[in-house]
Amino acid sequence: MKLKPKITIEDYFGELEDPRIERTKKHKLIDIITITICAVICGADSWIDIEVFGKCKYKWLKKFLELPNGIPSHDTFGRVFSLLNPEHLQQIFLKWIQSISSFTQGEIVAIDGKTLRHSYDRSKDKPALQMISAWATTNGLVLGQSIVDEKSNEITAIPDGQLTVRRATAHSCPHLLKVLSLSGCIVTLDAIGCQKEIVKQITEQDADYVITLKKNQGGLYERVENLFKKALMSNFEGFIKSEYKVKDEGHGRQEVRYYQMLSNVAEEIDPDWQWLNLNSIGYVEYLRVENGTDKTSLERRYFISSLNNNIKLFASSVREHWCIENQCHWILDVQFNEDDSRIRKDNAPANMAILRHLALNLLKQEKTLKVGVKAKRKKAGWDENYLLKVLRN
Template identity: 30%
Template sequence: MDGKCLRGAVRADGSRMVVLAAVRHDDALTAALREIGAKTNEIPEFAPLLDSVDDADLHEAVITVDAMHTQKDHARYLVEDRHAHYLLSVKTNQPTLAGQLRKLPWAKAPVLDRSRDRGHGREEVREVKVVSVDGLLFPHARQAVRIHRKRRPLGAKKWQTETVYAVTGLPAHQASPAEIASWARGHWIIENTVHWTKDVTFVEDASQARRHHTPAVMSALRDLTRTALHRAGWTNIASGRRDYTRPDATLNLHGIP
């Protein structure tokens, strides 16, 4: 789950339009999207968004969200109400929990998953340590995660480093370090695939549609178009759009003869 500001859609009071979306890791399908009201933020819209997702789709699913949504009520909602699991980033918005995680004996813990990637003009190395926990000041937390990232432009010698922490409600026998690392990387599909396509291919941020709920509706329609083309086998959504400009071709795409 992640929020996106529709930069061109400014309300009459000057506030920005934001939508919160839930996207599947495996195929980047947008399962739900919700407009964030002018006088609120993403946090109280977390449960209402997932309330629109069927229990069968959420049952035993692992929900990944950024640090804004590392909220105790969110964890309880996922585990107790929806019988789902979580992998939540932890930053300074939860200072007590962040302090607990930093003080864990990471120096004694081995690196349990290591990966190296090259792409987009840079090289990245990720090292993951995972420890089982009991008594953290966070509901249902069973494992703590430390991810150490090193990045550098291709050909450069100097690395930039970053250490991030996370918690999951899954115990060690249900979530291996490799799986946790995969979920942490997979979370960024919403930024790298969904948001990027809507901004670059559909030029969403340049849209100045702003009346009533039109910006959120148009954002949902862009998701529908992107998903339909993806399911039809298009990896380049821009090419798919060009190929389905005729009404009859568009109907065929949706299985309407």
Template identity: 35%
Template sequence: PMMSQLNVDGKVLRATAKAGQNKSGLCIVSAWAGEHRLVLGQEKVASKSNEKTAIPELLARLELANTLVSIDAIACEQSNAELIVERKGHYLLALKKNQGLLYEQVTQRMQQTKSQLPVDEHIDFGSGRIETRRCYVESKLSLYDDLRDWPACQRVILVEATREINGVISQQSRYYLSDLGLSPAAFNSAVRHHWGIENQLHWYLDMVFHEDQQRVRVGNGAENFATVRKLALQLLHRVDDKESMKSRRKLG
């Protein structure tokens, strides 16, 4: 996308869960500027289920003007859309089942009408994997009653991802709301861009720094170490050599 994009998502530090308690462990919600590989902010919550309380607190501290904020979490709520629009930003929010009637209305109608909607197809190949993403965009929103109160909402988006790995095919449909009137190709790119927070941040934190195995949980220790790991990762990304990230870390 032409404007800058900020991806917001939570990651659980699994080893911080206390033994014998039915908790997932500390969750850190991060705001990730993928084009710069930079974490611009983070918020700590007691568990993944509290993500929706942390996200507005995180958004309120960030400069959002002319920025597309993408969130794939339980944070698809009018209040977050309002907060982003008030701060002169734009939103791309994943629509989840917690939106009840709106989710049902969107999923049913998009499946019925997608053959008549503009579509973009993107195919990725790599490591024995073929992934096809078809992005359909609906601009006629008058038939979606529950969208009337959503601030400046212009588009409903459906992304159908088909993944084939070693002959095994899996499919997934995701639905999004946005206040931008972008093309299917631009929305397809923005959704792919969002997953950079998983592939370029969370994956590296686990594979290079073994974050899921870190047991520090006293006081602010877990959050402080999470911050240091992210700073270290940003420095490692700046090294211009052909070494793997694990090798770069050891060489440092």
């Protein structure tokens, strides 16, 4: 992914529809949004945190915000974000991402789900919110997100545009894959995304895919496993085979990753041609050895893919997929305290999840400070000039 010239984000939120009735508008919506984004960047995790941040930074905020009635209360922040339409906020997020970045050929886009564990509300029989995110692994940017249907799972969040938000009136959220410009990219998904409709959509968007298989997927998993056995027994005669081996050492252990790929296998794996552009199958075998002990573990995972006889690209796609866990979900949990967030009312959890993604992207793009996201959040809270630098990325 190539980053385009820097553009400030303030202009985009002027388009956001204000859900409040006129007589309740003591504070401008753009002021509420701007204070919240700044506060989340600087370490705020709750509505009270955001109010305290606003009051501490009042003189600084007053330089570029109107603040006709001062800093809103934490109740006001909570009420406004519970009413805002997450679909509209998502559209603005997508516009901003598209304005600052463009894909390069072979960009790996990892798609995975995450549960906001404390967003449930027992009093309203509301389960924890689940979000599906798309992650550009090269630059470490969240490209977009969708809310999972409360009665479903990740499968419907990817191909089905009718996703619901927990409130009296359900919203139709944008189709996560359709809103992304994926031409020339490689989309990676865990086994939950191994669906014919998803593969069809990726292919129609001129992208490749690498998708994990699991044993509970029955026939497909067995056909892939058996074909590798058949190839091995025949010493790979009649098969197009490629292989690749990587050895890593660190964190008190050694890991050997062995990748193998069989190409041009669609007729044997999918004789009815139900999986579009299925060109290859592959596996990765992980051998882990704990240093100084006899402990070893061996694990194998199988995949289907549209890639054709390119083992290094396959290996890179498999490896890079886990960046969304390590560089996105883990940071949101540990450094943004997302799992512990008690923001629960109506649309507020979904809207705050989007703003956390926005804050994470802004902090990741700021390259002058060579520290982690947590330290950047602290510095942004302490140093207003640095906060401005983050906002202008």
